[in-house]
Amino acid sequence: MSNRAIVLLKWIVFPLCLLPAALLVWFGVHQDLGADPVAEITHVTGHWTLYFLLLTLAITPVRRLYPRLSWLIRFRRMLGLYAFFYATLHLCTYVFLFSDLDVPGAIANLQAHDWAGFRTQWVVPIATMKDDVARRKFIQVGLFSWILLLLLALTSPTWVMRKLGGKNWRWVHSLVYLAAIGGVTHFWWLVKPGVLRPMKVTVALAVLLLARFAWWLQKKHRNRMA
Amino acid sequence: MSQFRIPQIASSEITPRDVFANRRQFMASAAAIGAGTAMAGGLAQFAAPAVQAAQKLQTVPGKLTTTGEALTPYGKVTTYNNFYEFGTDKSEPAKNAHTLQTRPWTVAIEGLVKQPRIFDIDSLLKYRPLEERVYRFRCVEAWSMVVPWDGYPLSEFINACNPLPDAKYVQFLSLRDEKQMPELGSSGFRGAYSEGLRMDEAMHPLTLLTFGLYGEVLPNQDGAPIRLIVPWKYGFKSAKSIVKVRFLAKQPSTTWNDMGPEEYGFYSNVNPSVDHPRWSQKTERRLTGGFFPQIKQTLPFNGYADQVASLYNGMDLRKYY
Numbered sequence: 001m002s003n004r005a006i007v008l009l010k011w012i013v014f015p016l017c018l019l020p021a022a023l024l025v026w027f028g029v030h031q032d033l034g035a036d037p038v039a040e041i042t043h044v045t046g047h048w049t050l051y052f053l054l055l056t057l058a059i060t061p062v063r064r065l066y067p068r069l070s071w072l073i074r075f076r077r078m079l080g081l082y083a084f085f086y087a088t089l090h091l092c093t094y095v096f097l098f099s100d101l102d103v104p105g106a107i108a109n110l111q112a113h114d115w116a117g118f119r120t121q122w123v124v125p126i127a128t129m130k131d132d133v134a135r136r137k138f139i140q141v142g143l144f145s146w147i148l149l150l151l152l153a154l155t156s157p158t159w160v161m162r163k164l165g166g167k168n169w170r171w172v173h174s175l176v177y178l179a180a181i182g183g184v185t186h187f188w189w190l191v192k193p194g195v196l197r198p199m200k201v202t203v204a205l206a207v208l209l210l211a212r213f214a215w216w217l218q219k220k221h222r223n224r225m226a
Numbered sequence: 227m228s229q230f231r232i233p234q235i236a237s238s239e240i241t242p243r244d245v246f247a248n249r250r251q252f253m254a255s256a257a258a259i260g261a262g263t264a265m266a267g268g269l270a271q272f273a274a275p276a277v278q279a280a281q282k283l284q285t286v287p288g289k290l291t292t293t294g295e296a297l298t299p300y301g302k303v304t305t306y307n308n309f310y311e312f313g314t315d316k317s318e319p320a321k322n323a324h325t326l327q328t329r330p331w332t333v334a335i336e337g338l339v340k341q342p343r344i345f346d347i348d349s350l351l352k353y354r355p356l357e358e359r360v361y362r363f364r365c366v367e368a369w370s371m372v373v374p375w376d377g378y379p380l381s382e383f384i385n386a387c388n389p390l391p392d393a394k395y396v397q398f399l400s401l402r403d404e405k406q407m408p409e410l411g412s413s414g415f416r417g418a419y420s421e422g423l424r425m426d427e428a429m430h431p432l433t434l435l436t437f438g439l440y441g442e443v444l445p446n447q448d449g450a451p452i453r454l455i456v457p458w459k460y461g462f463k464s465a466k467s468i469v470k471v472r473f474l475a476k477q478p479s480t481t482w483n484d485m486g487p488e489e490y491g492f493y494s495n496v497n498p499s500v501d502h503p504r505w506s507q508k509t510e511r512r513l514t515g516g517f518f519p520q521i522k523q524t525l526p527f528n529g530y531a532d533q534v535a536s537l538y539n540g541m542d543l544r545k546y547y
Contacts, residue, residue, distance in 0.1 A: 036316070036519065037518075131506065194415075197314055197315070
């Protein structure tokens, strides 16, 4: 695929990836996010974080199976950054909408320039979040994965890659496996026992990781033969 | 109880039913235009069925109704349901439960009773006048609603069953039918959904045998045609679509208690001081008409402590959660 075509395609893919967030805003504005809009936003942003992580991780296997699609590598960083984008929206949903913050009250304080009142609004949410981080393992693993994605996002620009050197950079970015496993674990740990909703993403992740493992075994075997 | 104040909520905050229904129609058309894309997989939950007209019920106002609370709109009560036999996502039962056949329907009485028998649903409906009772409804997942239920005290029904003196517990079993319940396989439930109450809890005047909500026959996803409402306990204790009632000498095994004993106790009284392992139970998100849920302090026994706390005198409620 020509460079021009790739640049053009990027202009299509980039807004397409924003569509889930845009639809959330659209349905949110029209009061159409179902009975519990906050839960809906949490779920949609969480799911799309995992989908984008899986898409990112799918690029290498697809390129190996279909060398003609090698140009897909040009889209990996964008997809990875979108995973971070949705993970950040997910985290913000928790911080602003799920931690007992009285949002209308806080907004009223801001509009009235009542800074003391605004600060008071945060006392309870901060206590709630501290408690969650200290005691709840699904929160811990979720936060850990987000920190990993933050690290990957910060080291994603080309100049950082150059500065780190290819080997170091690749090592840092292999943490994406840990982030993905953490994300799926977060999902399993928050659903009720017996609920199998996280199964599809788990199978997809397992296939993508096993493919790499199989190639690694194959390579090792070949090296030994040589 | 001193911190409990009856909130002053304007009636303007309540979404009228027809407004909500129109909103759904708008959304369905918007979804048809917009969401029919590849994104449908992740955003399918946006598309909910239109609210259907249900059969009206004759009711009288209940004396034990809860006052001073803004009602959760009908559309939310009927599209946000934990009914795993019709899907584990809360939006799914409203889409899937149309396969439930609520006629003919019978409720079998078994166990420690003078005479086992089978009640027909229509005779149960007519057995006592239906009261409208507004109750707070607190889910173990830390969201809550305020719902006008229609039914009569479970005690009336229990008296009609003639239990023997050694009956100390009542077990409620829900329908389990793979033909009518397409998601039964993915529910994770190994048997029919089972719930239970101690006899004194079951006989308490607040415990409601429920046939309707908002003055209409229960929609299937809300547990038609007959369910329990135990307002001081987490929602999962209020079994839906009941087909069997057993009177027992010993505490029955109950579905969620079996699935996760550390997470769901047999009693499961609403208790802000006993956390769920994965979240705090101190507060709840009250689902109202607006975008932002109201954050409320969760009250002991869901605000019904004056009426029911004495049932648990001398019990360690941290141990018997």
